[in-house]
Amino acid sequence: MKGVLLVNLGSPKSTDPKDVKKYLDQFLMDERVIDVPWLLRAFIVKGIVLNTRPKKSAEAYQRIWWEEGSPLIVLSERLQKKIDSFTSVPIALSMRYGEPSIKSGLQELVDKGVDEVLLLPLYPQFAMATTETILVLAEQLQQEFFPQIKFTTMPPFYNHPDYINVLSRSIGEKLENLDYEHLLFSYHGVPERHIKKSDITNSHCKIDGSCCQTPSPAHQFCYRHQCLETTRLVAKTLQLKEGTYSTSFQSRLGFDPWLKPYTDRTIEKFGLNGMKKMAIVSPAFVSDCLETLDELGNEGREIFEEVGGEEFTVIPCLNDREDWVKTLSRWIDEWAKQPETANA
Ligand SMILES: C=CC1=C(C)c2cc3[nH]c(cc4nc(cc5[nH]c(cc1n2)c(C)c5CCC(=O)O)C(CCC(=O)O)=C4C)c(C)c3C=C
Numbered sequence: 001m002k003g004v005l006l007v008n009l010g011s012p013k014s015t016d017p018k019d020v021k022k023y024l025d026q027f028l029m030d031e032r033v034i035d036v037p038w039l040l041r042a043f044i045v046k047g048i049v050l051n052t053r054p055k056k057s058a059e060a061y062q063r064i065w066w067e068e069g070s071p072l073i074v075l076s077e078r079l080q081k082k083i084d085s086f087t088s089v090p091i092a093l094s095m096r097y098g099e100p101s102i103k104s105g106l107q108e109l110v111d112k113g114v115d116e117v118l119l120l121p122l123y124p125q126f127a128m129a130t131t132e133t134i135l136v137l138a139e140q141l142q143q144e145f146f147p148q149i150k151f152t153t154m155p156p157f158y159n160h161p162d163y164i165n166v167l168s169r170s171i172g173e174k175l176e177n178l179d180y181e182h183l184l185f186s187y188h189g190v191p192e193r194h195i196k197k198s199d200i201t202n203s204h205c206k207i208d209g210s211c212c213q214t215p216s217p218a219h220q221f222c223y224r225h226q227c228l229e230t231t232r233l234v235a236k237t238l239q240l241k242e243g244t245y246s247t248s249f250q251s252r253l254g255f256d257p258w259l260k261p262y263t264d265r266t267i268e269k270f271g272l273n274g275m276k277k278m279a280i281v282s283p284a285f286v287s288d289c290l291e292t293l294d295e296l297g298n299e300g301r302e303i304f305e306e307v308g309g310e311e312f313t314v315i316p317c318l319n320d321r322e323d324w325v326k327t328l329s330r331w332i333d334e335w336a337k338q339p340e341t342a343n344a
């Protein structure tokens, strides 16, 4: 029998700094997130980051936490429940870090008689730190605990016409009655090194002005290309005028170069240049989370207002909006109708 595992990033169990520390430890010790040799990673994470960041991050989580729990988890659960009501395929929800784990999600499906699983990472664009780490862990778990399971993986949907239509509609609805000067597409950043590591041609990705616009097999795994494509396709769908929108990358950590331009500096530059009204959307996430609610909704707004900006509109993620639920349900049903596949 076929079943689906939706996988999102995960959040700490609570806003207690101890739980935040445990979550950050699991997250940042992942070799696909901080991709340096284990000893150096342990020194950076356990010796430096975990001594300072949990308190600050816990305060940020406190600002956005809901009565039911972490927004990212609550919104992912709502999405799962709604998809469940549209399709007869069993659907489980897991988080890559924290709970519910990928192991428990697979067990839930196996207990229902599932032996063919569609892994559906809830990330539109491929990244080593998101999609790849989910697939690697799922395969490890399969080998160790679930040898009877066959996996199929949903490819990144950054340019899928259904996704682009839903995303464009969600943005269009917000912009319709909004007086704004610029729409910023702000994607979660990654270190530039990650882009080069994922380049299957070993030579294409220069992270310059043009590599992501030059066709290449590297783009199957190029996070930067995929983000720029999402922006381009939405702008085309909404007929946004050149110069009224742009792309930036948020949430950098550490001192290595990350994808540029950086969102915080871009917002600041806009305000310093006299912009008064801007809107921002974050299509690397399908569920609102710390990075949209606090980093954009609080910190981003503060930066803009400090340099003279007046209106800062954060467009929500797709969350559990009906057209998104129906799109995912349709993708799932289409996959479920296909004949059984070999182990992917
Ligand atoms: C080296 C560090 C990080 C990389 C690389 C990275 C990539 C990456 N992350 C997301 C999605 C999310 N990240 C979130 C939080 C978050 N991310 C990092 C670090 C890296 N992310 C940290 C340390 C944190 C924790 C918060 C903090 O302390 O500031 C979240 C929010 C989680 C939540 O609970 O709401 C999401 C979602 C993507 C898509 C990505 C690469 C493309």
Ligand SMILES: [Fe+2]
Residues within 6 Å of the ligand: 188, 251
């Ligand atoms: Fe992150």
Ligand SMILES: [Fe+2]
Residues within 6 Å of the ligand: 204, 205, 206, 207, 211, 212, 213, 222, 224, 225
């Ligand atoms: Fe590229």
